Amino acid sequence: MKRALIVAAVAAVMMAGPATATDYTVIGSGSAAYYSVNVAYRLDADMMPMSSIFGEPFLSPGVALQSGSDASQLIDGNRSGWYLRNLEDAQGSRYATTTIELDQVYTLNTLTVAFADVQAQGTMTYQLRVSDDNENWYTVTPSASITNRVFHPYSFAAMDVKYIEYTIYGSIGAQGHLTTAEISAFVAAVEGAKGVPQHEDGYNILMGKTPISSKNFADITRSTNGNATEYARLVGASADNMGELVYDIGYDAWLTGIQVSMWAGWDHLQVYVTTDDPTGSVCQWTPIRDATQSLALTAGDDGKFLFDDPTQVRYIKIEGYAGALNGHVVELMAFATIPEPATMSLLALGGLALLRRKR
Numbered sequence: 060m061k062r063a064l065i066v067a068a069v070a071a072v073m074m075a076g077p078a079t080a081t082d083y084t085v086i087g088s089g090s091a092a093y094y095s096v097n098v099a100y101r102l103d104a105d106m107m108p109m110s111s112i113f114g115e116p117f118l119s120p121g122v123a124l125q126s127g128s129d130a131s132q133l134i135d136g137n138r139s140g141w142y143l144r145n146l147e148d149a150q151g152s153r154y155a156t157t158t159i160e161l162d163q164v165y166t167l168n169t170l171t172v173a174f175a176d177v178q179a180q181g182t183m184t185y186q187l188r189v190s191d192d193n194e195n196w197y198t199v200t201p202s203a204s205i206t207n208r209v210f211h212p213y214s215f216a217a218m219d220v221k222y223i224e225y226t227i228y229g230s231i232g233a234q235g236h237l238t239t240a241e242i243s244a245f246v247a248a249v250e251g252a253k254g255v256p257q258h259e260d261g262y263n264i265l266m267g268k269t270p271i272s273s274k275n276f277a278d279i280t281r282s283t284n285g286n287a288t289e290y291a292r293l294v295g296a297s298a299d300n301m302g303e304l305v306y307d308i309g310y311d312a313w314l315t316g317i318q319v320s321m322w323a324g325w326d327h328l329q330v331y332v333t334t335d336d337p338t339g340s341v342c343q344w345t346p347i348r349d350a351t352q353s354l355a356l357t358a359g360d361d362g363k364f365l366f367d368d369p370t371q372v373r374y375i376k377i378e379g380y381a382g383a384l385n386g387h388v389v390e391l392m393a394f395a396t397i398p399e400p401a402t403m404s405l406l407a408l409g410g411l412a413l414l415r416r417k418r
């Protein structure tokens with residue numbers, strides 16, 4: 060009887076669990092407020108993206124895709140992106156369009172677009188539309204001018220969205236080319252919103268965090284600002300005097316992995332994690348791979364590092380150096396695990412987190 064009551068109570072807690080409550084920071088206020096989590100870049104337990112490109116992108120005749128580029132790079136958390144050539148012609152008739160399919164319906168009120176490279180003789184513009192069923196569309200922005208390396212945020216009345224259509228136009232020129240680095244989507248902080256992000260749901264939990272300490276780095280807040288074109292810069296670091304950034308997640312999180320989005324190459328880079336207070340007398344940092352191997356990432360590399368098992372982490376440290384003008388951290392991301400349903404119910408009982416180790 061007592062056992063049945065406990066089971067019922069646990070079930071009730073799970074049923075009534077926080078449908079909309081979340082610890083994520085709210086950005087903005089009123090109807091424009093949103094949670095600081097990019098839900099277009101959500102990773103499963105193998106760190107594979109859960110959103111995808113819906114169907115084949117359309118390129119009008121004359122428009123060319125840069126070798127090695129792909130529309131999926133619009134939603135990979137990385138500075139590299141969808142790189143299109145010859146977007147312009149005298150008639151302004153050329154365009155390219157693609158559609159992102161989110162992993163589920165979310166109540167969104169904000170989209171952001173980051174451009175990595177723009178070269179146009181004429182004018183280039185783009186359009187964003189959203190839909191929850193791929194049939195009825197709402198135009199978020201009908202025609203917005205593009206400037207180089209600019210981050211475009213768009214807010215709109217909160218609505219349910221599963222599809223985001225992105226179209227680029229060019230006019231009057233000869234060889235306009237454009238790289239769209241990343242399109243991000245944010246859930247409205249309003250009552251009853253669908254898909255309100257939770258810490259254990261496979262999202263980047265570092266967005267918006269400022270490093271708690273740094274050495275030989277400039278523009279440190281850009282390393283976790285959610286903008287795939289802005290970066291923290293190494294300044295004056297060397298093999299004997301490495302650059303360092305330390306972040307505090309704010310609680311002990313179970314992570315699937317870490318992604319370091321790069322711009323410009325590194326001679327050496329290592330990432331460490333710990334649950335110990337780094338300001339305390341005893342702090343044991345664990346490298347996320349063999350410490351004798353450096354992470355010699357080059358520009359645009361994903362630098363995705365998957366833990367063998369979900370790992371409890373509170374603090375993350377980047378350490379490294381690079382040649383002149385190199386070694387930029389575009390975005391450091393830490394992805395929480397997505398627990399299996401059976402494990403979730405065990406977690407609800409509390410104190411059984413260790414059972415999350417390899418099944």
Ligand SMILES: [Ca+2]
Nearest residue numbers: 132137139240
């Ligand atoms: Ca990208």
Ligand SMILES: [Ca+2]
Nearest residue numbers: 281286289389
């Ligand atoms: Ca950034």
